[in-house]
Amino acid sequence: MDSILETTLGSLTLKRPTVLASGILGISLDVFNRLHDAGAGAVVTKSLSKEPWEGYPNPTIFSVKGGGWINAVGLSNPGAENFAKMIEPNNDVPIVVSLVGSIEDDFEYMIKKFENCKVAAYELNLSCPHVAKVGLEVGDDIELVSKIIKKVKSITNSPIVAKVGLGKSDYLATVDAAVSAGVDAITAINTVRAMAIDVETQMPILSNKIGGLSGTPIKPIALRCVYEIASKFDIPIMGCGGISTWEDAVEFILAGSSAVQFGSVMGDNWVETFGEINSGIQKYMERKGYATIGEMIGKAKRQ
Amino acid sequence: MEKQRDNNHPHICVIEKIVDETPTVRTLYFKDSVLANVLPGQFAMIWVPGINELPMSVMVSDVTDQAALTVRKRGESSTALYNLSVGQQIGVRGPYGNSFKIKNGKILLIGGGTGLVPLMRLIKFANPSNHITVLMGSQTKNEVFFEETAKKLLEKNSHDIVPVTEDGSYGEKGYVTDVLEKLLEKNTYDGIYTCGPEMMMYKTVQMANKKGIFVQASLERMMKCGIGICGSCCVNDDLACRDGTVFDGAHLSQKSEFGHSHRTKSGILEEI
Known part of the structure; x- marks a missing residue:
């Protein structure tokens, strides 16, 4: 019925371009079904590790006065094996499995656990800003990124997405390494390293002190990154960072995204966000005379 | 006047009264016009600075604009909240959640x-x-x-x-x-x-x-x-x-x- 919203990223086809970002609501198949019914084109799971992780003590998330959210949940997750068992019955929801690890063998170990699951794609978390030895610390190591992607590509036919963020290295060098190693798509960006201090108690609010900033304040930064990646590489992109309205989503598509991921917005709105953004994009397309998402991707690119 | 408060950001309150309910349960009272007026069933996230943040239902007080928390000492976090003294600070965010529908009769x-x-x-x-x-x-x-x-x-x-x-x-x-x-x-x-x-x-x-x-x-x-x-x-x-x-x-x-x-x-x- 809404095939106008169909979008493709290499071999991955999504009925709608709105995708649940990793870290948000990603631990229950029942919730995935609910989000899918609400209009999500795909859901990305919480980043899974080899073993279950409890994450950091609270406070793990709060809003920033003036806009946005800071979080350091600490990649809490039930572990790849428990998670794979949970999603085994799934047949309907396009599930993108997010993985986090330190070396290529970690990723191989985890992907093997999903042999009996329908996995739409794997998203490699190369950009979590608040856990040591994984995430951004891996993404900053260009050679390691290359090794991980080559290994993962050699053991699965599922599309591989690399999620990059703003770390110590030039993120475009990470994208370059990932593309050269054969990655199928890029998600950009993750949260941006940040903190907040309470002036009355004179303490950092997060138990981990440092976390990641998400929400509307990072949208212009994320948009710039998507635009830069789209200008330099021939690779499908899922734009992510502060998207909260259909206009934001269209902006990212015009910058070069084939799909958009979001999550923080649901702290204010709720699962209805998916339907609202989908219908907003569709109305925009009808008004502008687009028949497919593909025609719109990267339209804002200028020489 | 207090500026428009961001209810998702910890707001600091000072404990002003403590009442022991049982040997393991006590109620901590503090001034907060937002939490004092939450609906029955709503909760708040309570930050014990340096320790943890935990979800708590908000207890009533007979003092206007005073809120309260009734806590049983059990784990590390609830015990830390239980052990706070008058004059110490907590952070509160919320209220969150829905509330009971009270029927007539x-x-x-x-x-x-x-x-x-x-x-x-x-x-x-x-x-x-x-x-x-x-x-x-x-x-x-x-x-x-x-x-x-x-x-x-x-x-x-x-x-x-x-x-x-x-x-x-x-x-x-x-x-x-x-x-x-x-x-x-x-x-x-x-x-x-x-x-x-x-x-x-x-x-x-x-x-x-x-x-x-x-x-x-x-x-x-x-x-x-x-x-x-x-x-x-x-x-x-x-x-x-x-x-x-x-x-x-x-x-x-x-x-x-x-x-x-x-x-x-x-x-x-x-x-x-």
């Missing part, structure tokens, strides 16, 4: 331990024409609390307060659900409201559903964000923090996890 409240907190607030919001029965469960006599609080709050209502102890050292002997079962043999109610241990709520919901009585339960789950995005508190496809914490019994009877399982800090589903 005869209503019954059934709670155990600190699960009585939202039920005390429910009494405060009840209609003066409500006849209110309160079943208060605890293990033993010196763990009974809020009996006087309930009496005071119920001054204008016709009411029955029934303390129940497991060892029979005070009030009725047994579990509160045993007392409810007996009451339901002879009486009917326009609404039943429950909060406390999950098995108590599960049995209550089952009994009420069987009799076709409107029933609501306020669920407790692992909570991190409180705003419906971390997913820790899910009960099947519901998020306790956002879709609840109050759910109708008819809705809960469709949820396989209610009364059976909850998630750990890492998100693994385990039996209750």
Whole structure:
């Protein structure tokens, strides 16, 4: 019925371009079904590790006065094996499995656990800003990124997405390494390293002190990154960072995204966000005379 | 005047009074016009600086714009909150979640331990024409609390307060659900409201559903964000923090996890 919203990223086809970002609501198949019914084109799971992780003590998330959210949940997750068992019955929801690890063998170990699951794609978390030895610390190591992607590509036919963020290295060098190693798509960006201090108690609010900033304040930064990646590489992109309205989503598509991921917005709105953004994009397309998402991707690119 | 407050950012409050309810339970009072006026069933995330942040139901106070927290010392975080002194600071964010729908006529409240907190607030919001029965469960006599609080709050209502102890050292002997079962043999109610241990709520919901009585339960789950995005508190496809914490019994009877399982800090589903 809404095939106008169909979008493709290499071999991955999504009925709608709105995708649940990793870290948000990603631990229950029942919730995935609910989000899918609400209009999500795909859901990305919480980043899974080899073993279950409890994450950091609270406070793990709060809003920033003036806009946005800071979080350091600490990649809490039930572990790849428990998670794979949970999603085994799934047949309907396009599930993108997010993985986090330190070396290529970690990723191989985890992907093997999903042999009996329908996995739409794997998203490699190369950009979590608040856990040591994984995430951004891996993404900053260009050679390691290359090794991980080559290994993962050699053991699965599922599309591989690399999620990059703003770390110590030039993120475009990470994208370059990932593309050269054969990655199928890029998600950009993750949260941006940040903190907040309470002036009355004179303490950092997060138990981990440092976390990641998400929400509307990072949208212009994320948009710039998507635009830069789209200008330099021939690779499908899922734009992510502060998207909260259909206009934001269209902006990212015009910058070069084939799909958009979001999550923080649901702290204010709720699962209805998916339907609202989908219908907003569709109305925009009808008004502008687009028949497919593909025609719109990267339209804002200028020489 | 206070600037427009961001309810999702910790707001610092100072403890101004502490009342011991039992040897292991105490109530901490603090000034906060936002939390003082939350609806029955709503909760807040309470930051004990340097320790943790935990979801708490907000207790009533008879002082205008004063809020309170009733805490049992159990784990590291609740013990840290319990051990705070007058003059110390906490951060509060919220209120979060929905609230009880209070029916007209005869209503019954059934709670155990600190699960009585939202039920005390429910009494405060009840209609003066409500006849209110309160079943208060605890293990033993010196763990009974809020009996006087309930009496005071119920001054204008016709009411029955029934303390129940497991060892029979005070009030009725047994579990509160045993007392409810007996009451339901002879009486009917326009609404039943429950909060406390999950098995108590599960049995209550089952009994009420069987009799076709409107029933609501306020669920407790692992909570991190409180705003419906971390997913820790899910009960099947519901998020306790956002879709609840109050759910109708008819809705809960469709949820396989209610009364059976909850998630750990890492998100693994385990039996209750």
